[in-house]
Amino acid sequence: MRFLLDPANSPSGSNRITVRELGWGQPVQQSVVRTVPASGIRSVLRVPGMRAVFVAHAVSMVGTLAAEVALSILIYQRTGSALWSALVLVCSFLPYAVGGTILSSLADRFRPRRVLVCCDLLSAACIAAMLIPGLPTLALLGLLLITGFVAPLFQGARAASLSHLLDEDLFPVGRSLLRTISQSAVVSGFALGSILVAAIGPLWLLAVDACSFVASAVLIGLWTPAAPASAPDGERSLRSVVKGSAEGLRHIWTNRPLRRLVLLTWAVPGFSSVGDGLAVAYTAKAGSAETAAGWLFTGYAAGTVLGELVVARLSPHTRRRLITPLVIGSQIPLIAFFLGPSVPAAAALLALSGAGFACNQGIDPLILSATEPAYRGRLFTVQTSGLMTVQGLGVALSGALGTQLHPGVVIGLTGLAGTVLVSSLAYRR
Template sequence: MTFRDIFSLPEFRALYLSGLVNIIGDYLSRAAVTALVYQQSQSVLLSAASFAITYVPWLFGPLLSALADRYPYRLTMIASDLVRMVLIAVLLVPGLPTAVILVLLFVAGLAAPPARSARSALLPLLVGRDGVALAVATNQTSNQAAQVIGYMAGATLAVALTPRIALGIDVLTFALSAALVAFGIRRRPTTVARSERTHLLRETSEGFQAVFGDRVLRSITIVVYTVTVFAIVPEGLAAAWAAEGTPNPEAQAFDQGMIMAAGPLGFVIGGILFNRFVPAARRVRLIPVLAVIVPLLLVPTVVSPPAVIVGLLVMLGGLAQGALLPTLNATFVLALPQSFRARGFGVVNSGMQLAQFSAVMVTGWLADHFRLPLVVGLWSIGGTVVMLLAAIFWPRPVEFAEAADRAAAADQPGAAPPAREPTTSVTRKPS
């Protein structure tokens, strides 16, 4: 399947565009609010907290994502967009205290887990199993490009005008996203029939069991968590990093936007090149190598290079992520039965968001007490060591194929629930 094939599908185009406008609005407002808090408080920790507040709702992500398997994916996405549109619109009221703004952002963020999980679970139904890898790569690469636009525009608006303009744009993106889904995607039944429902907590637990009870899914999840822990730090600390480098406000805005946008820009380049020129089987074999490269590239920040060098290192790390994460995502989709996809993605996305939140908060606290470049450099050294250990115990390629076959068999009408691997599978020798 080619790019032309997947974009010839009207429903995929609607899903793709709705996600794209959502990402632009979210990251535009995130960059603006992060800069505003740092300008007011001059605290790295509070600036990091304003960046990280949108990750906190993912603490409830697995539970909220279970709703996406209970209700039609289309309805879940529309309802989530409309809820967030209304709550973000309240932020446009003048004079709201910073604390109230952060609370509203948190509450609005509770609608993100079911929406994102429904979007991920719906994708294979639109493009088929053969088109999943290309569709995932297209979505993730485009989303990173949208982050570049959002970050640069948000940082600029925060200095030149007001963050409320960015929030107003975010409101419009939610309205447009809901309209695209409502008019561009047809109704489908739920993947879990009402007669098969038990209890939301039990269904959430089944999502954890589906992910962590399988060696392949478990390995993918651990690597995704670890990559995000060590790759997100430059973005979260960008405002403070830029302020340390120059007293000029315009230069600070440029440096902040450059550092925040460098990773997504690299992701776009890596995603396009890797998925265009590297065969699928080789992509899977290169996963352990790419996983080690991501944190390794940020180790030189320990010597306090100028902002342009930081941006270059972050971009190279983003390039490695662009090669790595779409491959992991597509492999995860194919190894997970349809009836567990929303819950499985809820588990992974929640872990990613909470890992990012923890990483930004911890490094933000450390940077309030030690030199920021030293913190990032030592953090990256730790990440390189962890990734080396993950690479040693990475599953063999044949295990990925077996997991995909099990999931495909489970998706057949009348199939029994997929059997998980026996616990003795964890003793297999690494490749």
């Protein structure tokens, strides 16, 4: 057995790495040494336009999550049905699996900035249309489905844009910062949404969300650098887009190292996020009030943010060496749920599990180097779509098992299965 990465020996703390350590996979006769540039969060923020990218992401993320709360409440007020209200989350996840695969080549055929602005404006139009008085519930969910189709295209184009604007050392830190903002928005967005719904009502909150997408489009369109399209010469008819998307999928799945890396980025959150799905059931079984489930939600998100921030301060070489410990560390804490820990202890375990998600800072450069530039937009779109789909399926499956078994047992079994799977993906024979 050997590690997924095969770093050459180098002095501890050295800021010099070899070509083999970069994962280029090319045979070399001798070590080619170069100096690693600064690669922390401050270095990313110094790149022109990056601050606008991250502010735009924060604005649209908080607005989107708050709007999910508003739409769930609005639909429940109109129908009185918990099922219809729950369909808001289903319509938020479901389109990722379809839009992110069938339309993924759009992220390569147009300039990323143009794709990003168009996606933001389309989402703003859909949210604004929800404000039409008397709009049927099915129409509200249909508009939400459209924004769900747009979301993976937006995220794929943004990752492709970062790959052009940031070098190989700064790129994983840039994506890490986006994930950090997303996890912070999960906590603040849902909390802010609940407060604002009570203060101004769901319709006004939807209007605020529409404005947040417009603000994001303005920030991206006016203050971020333009990046070239990865495959600008391709046809742009629907048929050619679908064909190009299929070619992208073949490129990913026929490239064995790339396929393993993408599966690894899906498996880590796919298993470790199960604790979120069973948070309410676990706190109830533990004898605590259901409202204590917020500790578990916050624990996982806080652990993810802390892990990303700590690992971002490390050198690229160290981040690559930590891939295997972090992916395994994302699963092992879940096994302790067999012991039925208290709610605070369970929150701490989920925080440890969430910290392992920082493994992506080591995996992202390997994915980048294993992918031809013409396929990067499709790759990142498919990667995002698969991640969201796997998480949704994992939460749904664990919820079904949680009706038959104690939630702690389900989470513990998930930790065991996840440890076995991510270990097999992180190592190669």
